[in-house]
Ligand SMILES: Nc1ncnc2c1ncn2[C@@H]1O[C@H](COP(=O)(O)OP(=O)(O)O)[C@@H](O)[C@H]1O
């Protein structure tokens with residue numbers, strides 16, 4: 001019956017309650033979406049493996065390293081596998097069609113990335129075809145590409161029209177894997193450079209290194225950089241995670257702002273719910289005094305108020321969470337090309353739920369305290 | 385041998401503080417109420433009738449003095465002990481009924497029984513009996529807003545007796561009712577007193593209501609007496 005009181009009290013001012021619940025829905029929805037955007041930003045970081053290092057030019061990512069470094073890196077103790085690659089930076093048909101495309105040493109690179117899952121036969125076909133391309137399933141779907149089809153990319157860093165035959169389509173091992181990459185053979189790029197602009201041949205944008213023991217990664221990175229210290233092109237080697245974080249760091253201010261906004265939204269809804277609860281409790285001071293008269297304790301009365309507040313925030317929170325999925329889908333459809341991974345994570349949902357609960361409890365705290373301490377004799381005085 | 389009185393009030397003093405001013409309300413009250421009494425407490429407005437009633441019912445504590453109800457010194461109890469004691473021993477009737485608007489008549493009457501450990505079925509049965517007693521068996525599912533003032537007051541009487549308390553306190557129970565409804569309410573209280581043996585302390589400033597009680601006492605300027613100091617009051 002106390003539940004009945006609690007529930008009916010919540011429905012007493014339909015409009016006020018509906019508006020508060022609606023506010024809660026919007027707040028949780030925005031909070032969830034903003035968190036998902038931040039997650040998308042960090043997706044590359046989350047997907048990175050602890051046993052992979054990236055070596056690049058110490059001055060900047062845009063300066064290359066000599067191909068000869070590959071053998072020297074391979075000789076460093078603890079290095080199991082070395083792959084190399086260049087950011088290819090081409091587009092398909094229209095410069096607006098942005099997606100990641102890399103020229104890589106295919107066999108070592110794919111060996112290092114078991115999270116890219118291929119049908120074996122297609123993978124072999126890609127390996128055999130120097131002008132072949134391997135792409136992620138989402139990218140293939142986006143442009144309607146089929147296996148065996150010829151794809152022409154327009155180069156920006158490496159000018160000209162580049163023709164590839166689509167040989168393989170990979171899927172991610174799990175949801176954190178980017179399925180929008182375009183992979184081509186570094187050899188093809190390098191041989192073309194040898195013919196067209198020899199000074200750009202045998203130049204590598206980055207080396208990917210797999211180490212035997214991820215706990216020794218830091219030491220191995222140091223050993224690699226030491227080997228090239230005071231050389232013509234010094235290197236900077238870091239874990240794949242640190243490397244990805246470096247990208248994210250460029251937009252850190254924006255992320256910080258988004259994060260701040262996501263909490264401001266929660267602070268606002270907390271104020272709204274707290275106000276609703278305070279108004280309701282003020283109106284019902286007399287009823288709570290009656291309950292006390294009948295022998296109900298302050299704790300029981302506080303429970304009623306916490307319960308009512310939680311009904312409101314749980315309702316709003318649940319609706320907000322439910323709406324986050326379609327909203328994220330719509331968001332992804334609109335700007336998905338910039339965020340290859342745009343998933344509403346379990347953590348976000350749990351955080352949504354935790355936030356709803358916290359708002360419910362905090363909003364009720366002050367009104368519950370007041371109501372629990374209501375002085376019966378005073379509250380029941382005539383006309384009170 | 386006479387039974388021990390139900391209520392013994394000794395040397396009770398109560399004052400209210402407003403800012404740094406102290407307003408004395410009850411200066412030195414001594415009163416005993418025998419078991420089974422129907423006592424009307426009269427006096428002009430602001431004389432402290434409600435204050436005294438609240439002290440008896442354990443809704444407030446005196447500054448000094450002692451209040452014993454049914455052998456228990458209620459003026460010594462903590463707030464939560466008082467709450468538990470009230471739930472079992474005291475039934476309340478207010479001037480403004482004070483029903484919970486989101487509960488039906490039946491649910492309002494059932495409410496005090498939530499603290500009693502009775503089963504759901506027993507609670508319902510008791511509540512229905514109490515409403516039958518006040519003649520409202522046909523209004524069980526009505527909400528307070530759907531009842532007249534007199535009917536609401538009868539629901540509140542049912543709520544006051546449902547847990548079978550020893551003592552019923554009523555603060556101006558007819559103050560907000562028309563003559564006929566007031567008559568119904570007074571008849572009911574008389575029955576509670578005579579048929580069910582409830583001890584009733586009723587605050588009123590309506591002489592007509594007071595005459596229905598079996599004893600009258602007057603409170604004026606913080607002092608009790610058996611007759612009004614100013615007969616015109
Ligand atoms: N909570 C309170 N704080 C301050 N003064 C109060 C309070 N309750 C009652 N009073 C004062 O005490 C006096 C007695 O009040 P009350 O017992 O309600 O009188 P009655 O019921 O006889 O009309 C009045 O002057 C009233 O203003």
Ligand SMILES: [Mg+2]
Nearest residue numbers: 433434435555
């Ligand atoms: Mg009064």
